[in-house]
Structures are given as structure tokens and as C-alpha cells.
Amino acid sequence: MYANKIIKLINGTTRSLKYISEKCNPPFITPKRALVALPGYIGDVILIIPMLRNLRYNLGAEVEIDIVCNKNIYNLVETLPYIDNFYPVEKIGKNKVLFLQNNEYDTVFLFNIPILWAFASYKAGIKQRVSLTLERLGLDYPIIWKNLVTHLVKSTPITDKKPQWKVYLDTLQDLNLNIFDEHLEIHLTNDDINKARNIMQEIKQPRIAVHITAGSPGKEWNLDNWITLIKYLNDKYDCSFISTGVKNEKPIYDYLSSQTGVKINNLCGKTTLRETVALYRYFDLIVTLDTAAAHFAAVANTKNIVVIYGPTNHAQWAPYAPSSNIHQVYKDLPCRPCLTRFCRHKECLNKLYPEQVISVIDQISI
Structure with a gap:
């Protein structure tokens, strides 16, 4: 305002x-x-x-x-x-x-x-x-x-x-220049690909990634919502959970694991950015905030991508992955999208409940 x-x-x-x-x-x-x-x-x-x-x-x-x-x-x-x-x-x-x-x-x-x-x-x-x-x-x-x-x-x-x-x-x-193609890409090395393959060989399928942090705190969803969601996914699928990110994000996923009683293969701080993209090629589903992880999944052609939006414009920041199943979850409010990405009431996220995300996931086949 x-x-x-x-x-x-x-x-x-x-x-x-x-x-x-x-x-x-x-x-x-x-x-x-x-x-x-x-x-x-x-x-x-x-x-x-x-x-x-x-x-x-x-x-x-x-x-x-x-x-x-x-x-x-x-x-x-x-x-x-x-x-x-x-x-x-x-x-x-x-x-x-x-x-x-x-x-x-x-x-x-x-x-x-x-x-x-x-x-x-x-x-x-x-x-x-x-x-x-x-x-x-x-x-x-x-x-x-x-x-x-x-x-x-x-x-x-x-x-x-x-x-x-x-x-x-x-x-x-x-600038009166031409556009020849539009696809996203990251150039992975053989070392990137081999490291991701070796890590994933130790983690059984189906593999579900959750990414709960964002560069902007105004995008973050309540931890209790993630706890509810992880418990639901664990009950619904016989799956492995995976987290990626930087080293200082590791404790928050350890906390989620302790609160849910669900093992999360915590890879935070263990892979480079390119290695992380290589990992995403092995995921059957990722549930993420509107952050870099959504675009990692897009460029890696992750099969199913669920993105949770708060104050940002879901159309503007949609992952671009024509071969993936992309599902965007958001609360439609007159104050959204928000220029400042933070406010006192934060209704765009506080009124976005786990049930809304679960209803989307129930439509997905992994």
C-alpha cells in the first residue's frame, strides 16, 4: 500500500x-x-x-x-x-x-x-x-x-x-533483432549427470521433492501447512522425500522430518546448482514455492510440478516446461499480485490452506 x-x-x-x-x-x-x-x-x-x-x-x-x-x-x-x-x-x-x-x-x-x-x-x-x-x-x-x-x-x-x-x-x-527459438536450457557436464545418478540410485521411487524456502520471505508458506502436506503425501504414496538447497537451509528440513516422523533425504549443501538441476530429472513430483526450484524443475522436465504462489503473479512467473504437468496453486485476491511482496495480513498465503494443495495433488498420477 x-x-x-x-x-x-x-x-x-x-x-x-x-x-x-x-x-x-x-x-x-x-x-x-x-x-x-x-x-x-x-x-x-x-x-x-x-x-x-x-x-x-x-x-x-x-x-x-x-x-x-x-x-x-x-x-x-x-x-x-x-x-x-x-x-x-x-x-x-x-x-x-x-x-x-x-x-x-x-x-x-x-x-x-x-x-x-x-x-x-x-x-x-x-x-x-x-x-x-x-x-x-x-x-x-x-x-x-x-x-x-x-x-x-x-x-x-x-x-x-x-x-x-x-x-x-x-x-x-x-532492438530489431530476431527470435529463433524459445526453449530453456542448462548445460550439464558428465560429472553433473553422474553425480545425480549416483545419488538417485540410493533413493527409491517414486521420488517427491519439497522446496519450502524462497529468496523473498514474503513468499513463504506456514511450516504447519508443510507438515500437514508431507504427512498426507507420506500416507498416500509409498515414496521417498527429497530436499535440495543451500547448506543453511538444511536445519529447516531436519525440523520438518522430526515434526512429521517422515524421513527426508536432505541434500541441502551437497550439490551445486547444475547438479541440483540434474537431480530434478529424477523426481516424479515436486511441490515448491514460487522460487528457483520451480524453474529448476521446468528446465529438468520434472514430470509433475506443483507451485504455491503468494503475492507474486502466477502467470508472470509460471515455469516454462511444455512437456511437464504444471499445477499452480494460489489464492485469488484483489490485492494480488503485490508490488512489495509483504504486508500485514498476508492473506494470499495465510488463507491458502493445505487442502487446496492436496486437491490439486489428488489429480496427479505419479
Whole structure:
């Protein structure tokens, strides 16, 4: 609510300056060296990969395409064959301007509004600075971007039904580039595949994964609901339960196991991101929050994917997996989707009961 008031105030003072990107963008010139600043969330990175692949198709093999990303994302992207160099942002240090100048980039792609990279690109004199509009934040006119960005490509408001992978991919069309294909992909190594196979050989079928944590706490479902759901699944199926995640998430799954009396094969902290994707190929069902795990399941073609949504837009953040059975569970409320992803009442999750998820699972054959 408070965020909406602030946005309304900003838009009211800048309405006469509304920016229309289609009329203001100069022609996009094929670069010699381009840098893509990836989004900070793992799920977003999976969704942006089709755009990276199609960018390479458009620019050809002669153009250097590098990416900069957070250290925790590096493992996910380092095997992509259409990227030349990979730079974890933590190794670049504070002097982003010097990094840009030393590498002689003439084009940067700025995703999810990386303000520091936008300022650095402007100061470094990068000729083409491409960024999304600020519609996702509800802003009509990107004041901050007026001078920092040379090419604005269209984003969507939080209420829009266009899936996020398509938003990223369509940025190419705004630059008069072509789209050749749309599929998600992660390039797994033989070591990734073999490790996942060895782990899964010790876990009997059917295999059900639960993923109860999210990067945004505003997405998290009450633990008591998960306890009810796990007990139900355990009674319904003679199955194995699996959890994945980072090391500091391990205790919460140990707690769930102790509260339900159900063994959970706790793999938190035991696999890399790519190895985790490889594991997901063996799952018969995953029940997850709207988080990276949903997109891991999509790119791994997990047979059945159940995603629980709170404040986020289920259409916008749907997993893209044409060969999987995807079920989205959410509470339809007038305040949803929510820009801030947190509020006092949190009805989108507090009024979403285990019975609603169970009714969906009862329709699934594993």
C-alpha cells in the first residue's frame, strides 16, 4: 500500500515527461564487445538464458559476449557455450568503470535495474546501454534512466500475464533483432549427470521433492501447512522425500522430518546448482514455492510440478516446461499480485490452506 502511494506521487510529478521508448531509441548497432549484467535471482537467470542464446544467434560468432553475475549464480552459467567470458561481480571489485574500460565494451545489457552498473556504464562512456523500462515498478517515466540508458526495452507491469521468460526474450525484438527459438536450457557436464545418478540410485521411487524456502520471505508458506502436506503425501504414496538447497537451509528440513516422523533425504549443501538441476530429472513430483526450484524443475522436465504462489503473479512467473504437468496453486485476491511482496495480513498465503494443495495433488498420477 505504501509503495503504491509513493509510485503514484512520482508518476504524478513526472506525467508530462512520460518516456515513449519506441520513439526515442536510436538504432541498435551490432557491437564488437558486449557485456550482459545478469539478474541477481537464480530463477531469473534460468528464464533469461533463451535471450542470451538468441542474442548470440543475432550477433554471430565474431562478437564477444561476456556476462557478469553474482558468485552464487556462476556455476549455473559457466558452461553456456554461447558466452565468451564469465565474471563473478565479487571478483571485479568496486571499480566497475575501470573494468568496463579495460575490457573495451561498447555495449552493455542491464537487467533488473542494476543501478550501480548503469552509473558505471555511463561514466565509462559505453556507447550502447540497454535496460528494461520501469513498468514492473509501476513507474511511467524512468527518470533515473533518462541519461544513464541509451536503449529502453519494454518490461511489463506486475499485473501483466506475459511470462517473464518471454519478457526477457522479447527485448531482442525491441532492438530489431530476431527470435529463433524459445526453449530453456542448462548445460550439464558428465560429472553433473553422474553425480545425480549416483545419488538417485540410493533413493527409491517414486521420488517427491519439497522446496519450502524462497529468496523473498514474503513468499513463504506456514511450516504447519508443510507438515500437514508431507504427512498426507507420506500416507498416500509409498515414496521417498527429497530436499535440495543451500547448506543453511538444511536445519529447516531436519525440523520438518522430526515434526512429521517422515524421513527426508536432505541434500541441502551437497550439490551445486547444475547438479541440483540434474537431480530434478529424477523426481516424479515436486511441490515448491514460487522460487528457483520451480524453474529448476521446468528446465529438468520434472514430470509433475506443483507451485504455491503468494503475492507474486502466477502467470508472470509460471515455469516454462511444455512437456511437464504444471499445477499452480494460489489464492485469488484483489490485492494480488503485490508490488512489495509483504504486508500485514498476508492473506494470499495465510488463507491458502493445505487442502487446496492436496486437491490439486489428488489429480496427479505419479
